[in-house]
Amino acid sequence: MGTVSNNKENNNINSGREGVRGWLNPTRYGWERVSYWLQRLTGLFLLVYFVGHVYETSSITNGIDAWNSMLELTQTIGGHIFLILVIGTSTFHTVNGIRLIFTESGKGLGKPGRPDYPYNPSSLNYIQKSGIWVALLLACIAMLYGGMVLFGEGG
Amino acid sequence: MSNEDNKKVILKVYRTNYNKDDSPHYDKFEVPVKRWTTVLDALLHVKSYSDSSVGIRYSCRMASCGSCGMKINGRPSLACYTKISELKDDVVVCEPLPNFPRIRDLVSDFSQFFSHHKNMKPFIQNDKVSLDIDDKHDLVEFEQTHEDVDKYLQFSYCIRCGLCYSACPTVATDPKFPGPQALSQAYRYEADSRDDSKKTRFNIIDERHGIWRCHFAGSCSVVCPKGVDPALGIQLLKGHMLGLSKNNKKLSNLRTKNKE
Numbered sequence: 001m002g003t004v005s006n007n008k009e010n011n012n013i014n015s016g017r018e019g020v021r022g023w024l025n026p027t028r029y030g031w032e033r034v035s036y037w038l039q040r041l042t043g044l045f046l047l048v049y050f051v052g053h054v055y056e057t058s059s060i061t062n063g064i065d066a067w068n069s070m071l072e073l074t075q076t077i078g079g080h081i082f083l084i085l086v087i088g089t090s091t092f093h094t095v096n097g098i099r100l101i102f103t104e105s106g107k108g109l110g111k112p113g114r115p116d117y118p119y120n121p122s123s124l125n126y127i128q129k130s131g132i133w134v135a136l137l138l139a140c141i142a143m144l145y146g147g148m149v150l151f152g153e154g155g
Numbered sequence: 156m157s158n159e160d161n162k163k164v165i166l167k168v169y170r171t172n173y174n175k176d177d178s179p180h181y182d183k184f185e186v187p188v189k190r191w192t193t194v195l196d197a198l199l200h201v202k203s204y205s206d207s208s209v210g211i212r213y214s215c216r217m218a219s220c221g222s223c224g225m226k227i228n229g230r231p232s233l234a235c236y237t238k239i240s241e242l243k244d245d246v247v248v249c250e251p252l253p254n255f256p257r258i259r260d261l262v263s264d265f266s267q268f269f270s271h272h273k274n275m276k277p278f279i280q281n282d283k284v285s286l287d288i289d290d291k292h293d294l295v296e297f298e299q300t301h302e303d304v305d306k307y308l309q310f311s312y313c314i315r316c317g318l319c320y321s322a323c324p325t326v327a328t329d330p331k332f333p334g335p336q337a338l339s340q341a342y343r344y345e346a347d348s349r350d351d352s353k354k355t356r357f358n359i360i361d362e363r364h365g366i367w368r369c370h371f372a373g374s375c376s377v378v379c380p381k382g383v384d385p386a387l388g389i390q391l392l393k394g395h396m397l398g399l400s401k402n403n404k405k406l407s408n409l410r411t412k413n414k415e
Binding site: 105 | 173229230251252253254255256257263305306307308309310312322324325326327328330346369370371372373374376377378379380381382383384386387388390391392393394395397399400
């Protein structure tokens with residue numbers, strides 16, 4: 001039994017494929033890889049939120065009491081922090097997603113040309129980096145504003 | 156003699172031999188380095204003076220053949236093109252390229268990578284010219300301007316070293332994805348005014364595991380040692396396929412013998 005599992009492990013290592021670890025590690029490849037990583041993580045987070053949101057809103061079919069008790073969950077400190085994360089991730093995912101729509105249509109990448117040392121790729125230009133920074137900045141501002149509304153007076 | 160001339164680094168080399176069921180481990184070697192010592196120089200020093208059994212693949216030693224690709228300190232690089240002094244680390248970790256099947260030590264199997272490349276039909280196809288020419292007098296030339304050449308030249312500098320393939324997060328999870336190298340070669344021929352087989356290549360890459368699985372992580376362009384910028388080619392190709400970016404490709408004329 002032990003031999004079989006060892007062989008399996010060896011086969012995985014032998015294939016050399018990084019698997020999910022390949023995209024879970026965003027370091028060593030620049031800001032575009034970090035943006036790729038964040039886009040996926042925020043996407044997964046928003047998918048979880050969407051499922052939870054459908055479950056939460058469907059509670060109204062069980063009557064007003066069930067709806068109110070579900071709403072109370074969002075009125076706690078944990079609920080507020082979760083909602084702030086929803087605001088931040090949705091803002092980043094939207095803004096960065098708009099940048100990617102243009103990028104993946106071949107816009108804002110520069111033109112092919114004769115590469116010269118030190119070979120700075122034109123596709124990873126300041127337009128792309130600015131887009132990532134703007135998405136991060138807007139996500140932070142949205143989270144800050146959301147925090148002020150949720151934790152401020154009457155929040 | 157300055158301190159720099161006496162500097163030594165620890166070379167941590169990934170060792171395994173799958174034919175002998177040898178479990179993977181790292182061997183450490185102390186290597187003297189100069190300012191200009193490359194990782195390949197250091198590995199060859201190890202082979203000459205410490206352990207001749209270290210398995211590496213190399214040839215030109217000048218970033219032209221693309222044989223010595225490996226993961227150096229966590230990043231796919233060419234060993235002959237990476238100076239140890241530029242790594243700014245006293246320990247240099249050498250591992251085989253990720254996303255490639257491993258054969259022995261630092262040597263990887265490129266069969267699947269080359270098969271993706273061949274699938275793109277990486278040669279000029281033109282209805283006006285037959286691919287089967289027996290007589291050299293039947294060979295023809297196309298007329299191309301410098302601007303025509305600039306559209307694809309960058310992508311033709313690819314040396315098939317596989318660094319982009321090993322850095323790609325999509326390749327890491329999908330073995331059927333052609334990878335940045337093959338897709339950028341598809342663009343190289345799509346942009347070439349001598350080639351008119353757009354439809355054939357679009358059919359190959361426009362599928363479930365094809366070009367649409369690239370989500371622009373840009374890592375392929377970061378690691379490319381020749382400035383090919385595969386991410387640029389792939390995104391431009393997507394734009395052409397969607398009909399969103401202009402493709403002012405005008406097929407080249409054949410140069411007739413009268414003009415000569």
